[in-house]
Amino acid sequence: MSVRIGIVLFPGYNRDIDAVNALQVAGAEAQILWHEDTDLAGVAGILIPGGFAYGDYIRAGVIARFSPVMRAVADFAARGGPVLGICNGFQVLAEAGLVPGALLRNRGLRFVCKEVALLPEHLDTPFTREIAGRRPLRMPVAHGEGCYYADDATLDALEADGAVLWRYANDDGSVAGPDDAGNPNGSLRGIAGVRNAVGNVAGLMPHPETAVEAIIGSEDGLGIVRSLVVSAGEWSTTGRIKYTRPAGAGAAAGVSA
């Protein structure tokens, strides 16, 4: 039987359509989880897609973190289950403190929708394991608040811990710094996505779920979606995920998860 992945649906979400399609392409089963749900219906993994949760009023993700379903997601993460947040989902995870860092208004203060090149930093994580090689991945970004920010100490610690999973790349394949053409929003050190200290929760701003078929421009996102599915299958059968460490190890690495 195929792996069941929960798609968290907040009022105002719109990339749930993309997420359901991506899971189908990846051969997994999608289970919609309404924002008021407190029971995760026994899903093997969680995908929080993009959109404008509760309209993103006040600040992206700030209201969503207090929703009933997010308490259940936090418990699920604490038990070691794999959780991936994309775009607004990343913002919600960051607001909830489930992944390190914060996402600020784009440099330039305008919404930006374009294709970017994404460099996977490590291929031995629950969210990159199915990516074939460290070549840049083409996929779209579409956000107004995607500028990744943390203080230097935290950034150093994240890099030392290998917690930076994806960075924006320039055309020549180099990492795109805040001012480079390949960096769509001014993210520090070109960071597009990170994981928590344990390794079972990750978020990124670009949209792998909208890049899973050649006909819609790219299938480079499929590796990330497949990685989530494989890790979820692993967790549901064995109770743990390869490439993760025991909960609490984050403190040792000096990373707040």
Place this chain on the structure above:
Amino acid sequence: MTAPTPIQVPLHRALGLTDEELDAIRGKLSRDPNDLELAMFSVMWSEHCSYKSSRPLLKTLPTKGKDVLAGIGEQAGVVSIGDGLAVAFKIESHNHPSAVEPYQGAATGVGGILRDIFAMGARPIAVLDALRFGNPSDARTRHLVDGVVRGVGGYGNCVGVPTVGGELVFDPSYQGNPLVNVMAIGLLEDGMLTRASADGPGNLVVLYGSATGRDGIGGASVLASATFGDQDPSKRPSVQVGDPFAEKLLIEATLELISRKLVVSIQDLGAAGITCATCETADRGGTGMLVDLDAIPRREPGMAPFEVMISESQERMVAIVEPGQWEAVRDVCLRWELPVAIIGRVTTDGDIVVLTAPNGSGALDADGHPVAGAVELARIPAPALTSEAIVFNRLATPPAKRRNAPAPGAPAETPDSLPMRGQDPGAVLLALLGSPNLSSRRQVYEQYDHNVQANTVAGPGRGAAVLRIKGTTKGLVATTDGNAPVSAIDPWLGAAFSVAEAARNVSITGARPLGVTNCLNYGDPTRPEAFWALAEGVRGLSDACIALGLPVTGGNVSLYNEAPGSAIAPTPEIGIVGLFDDIAIRRGPAFTADGNTVLLVGEAGPGLAGSEYARLAGGGDVDGPPSIDLALEAKLQEFIREAIGRGLVEACQDVSGGGFAVAVAEMAMWGGRGATLRLGVGDSPAIALFGESPSRLVVEVAPRHAPACELLARHYGLPVHALGATGGDTLRIELAGEGATGAAEERGSRIADALDVPVASLRHAWEHGLPRALGWEGGDDASDARADGAALPGLEVAG
């Protein structure tokens, strides 16, 4: 505009009704209307809602088509695409609100057209926005562009519908009156098709969505239907305020209500608010309605009855519900956190009756019957407000001085003032590519989410948009086109051009155009010359649609597009949706490989008036615009669809803005490779290179397919010439024939004998033109002097 205080004028005039209209209202009611009734008439008899000036013209449009499931008169046109699927689409204007408050004006323009789509039972899958402004270097224009673009993006991005295409055009005639036309497209299963008809007396009238406030009071009558001073602050309360988050909930709730068959019918609340939604649905159903004013959820206390009845508060819908379904309907709305209330009941007497209880405690009981002591505030026959609203047969007078298309073969009267003596025509091409109307729109469309929903095969920026349909081999193509410069000279011709180009942009992808939606932006219909332009525009629209076999499935008329002292160029905005049965055949406009053959199908005709070249050269007023042969255009489009269907074509671009040279330059830039071509020149190099006569295609074919493709073109009776081959990193066009070089010199043309420009320079000019024109970041880079037309002394690119 002087605004006399309401104390000095009778109420009906303060509401925008004429004395003649007041008499007509008395006739309809056989009595004097009260103030509330007068307010309801004033919005429903506004030009925007009643089409009182344009209705006699619109009756002449071709609307029949075997696949048309819903047409003019419905909230949106719906066309079957086979296998139980259908596509709903419509274009609408939000010009005056955007001139008063650009962000909210544009945002609510998107919201309003989306509601028209999902009210039919279709899930919105795409938006296209056609925007027109004045001089881009003007500070107010820049303010409007920034606000409108942010508004379109702010709403469309949040509501999760991709903005996949549109237009951005600058012309001085829009200086005081910008145009914001928004087209929306939805996909539905046949079974979901829902009409806004209040059937079944005894059924409940349910209002759901946002609460009703004081925003948008009289938007239809005050803003959309009168000439106005663009900075008149007294108009600002007439602009609605949008909440895309509420709209997203409204979409999901509405589609759930329809798919679960919980409602009899649904109509969105747009212009004229509750008044319009109730009387239109009642009129379509041949019924009447009791409306309980007290039951309408309010955003603020102390609202007068007329404010509640005509408010244009956004994100509201009216559903007709069988009493047995009420609880299920309520639960769906509450699950989506939308206020919902029973505000009335469908009746048999054909009247719209507005009721209130003395203490505002509710005029209808649980079964929808008036409670004891309920007071009748208004009673109007529904048809009097809608289908039987007043109609005017306006006076149409052509302008005294008119310019006609030159006869084919006639010598070009336009002075070939560009290029100047000894000057490389490449400099003219670069100036055109970098001009405000032809340069890349990237800095604008990157502010729009154009791939949400994971259907976007071809997004904005390179010809028509293409969407796949999940779970099928089908695909949709969408485009908007409007030719105002030619319409300004000959409104019939301009409308015909607009339809032909929109259909051509669909056909060159290989798709079959399904139908036409149109937004007719014209001037004050009480001015005979302006009404003549509208009448001629509708005639051109009709003639072109008949020639191309396209039904008109809906649209919108926006009149009074005049600011003090100026009227816009007549602007027929055409939206067309096309269908692929198998999207795999799709072809784009970019060169695909080196060593392929480049064919020109069709031939250049005389006439430079209305072209971007004429705008650049400033000499366009001497001759007339090019003419169009609609029968030839139809053949051309059949040809390219068959050629693509038979796999003979690698890429195709049509000749339009900027002429042949710009069409080829785009294919080269987008394909990242050049070409070496030899172009036959008849009478004028300027016409051959930069003229915009229609019915021409540039086609890239593999050498082995070239003979078959040429043969097919001749079979369709089309002139066809092999011009050369793709390849290299420069675009070279040698001019041959009697019109070139020597011959041209004798005739006074100073054009050089060849155009030779690196593709990188083409791209540089094209990429930097718009941000430079608007003073945006990224426009300041003019390192390549030729790239921004600086090599043309004294050359001013007019907005």
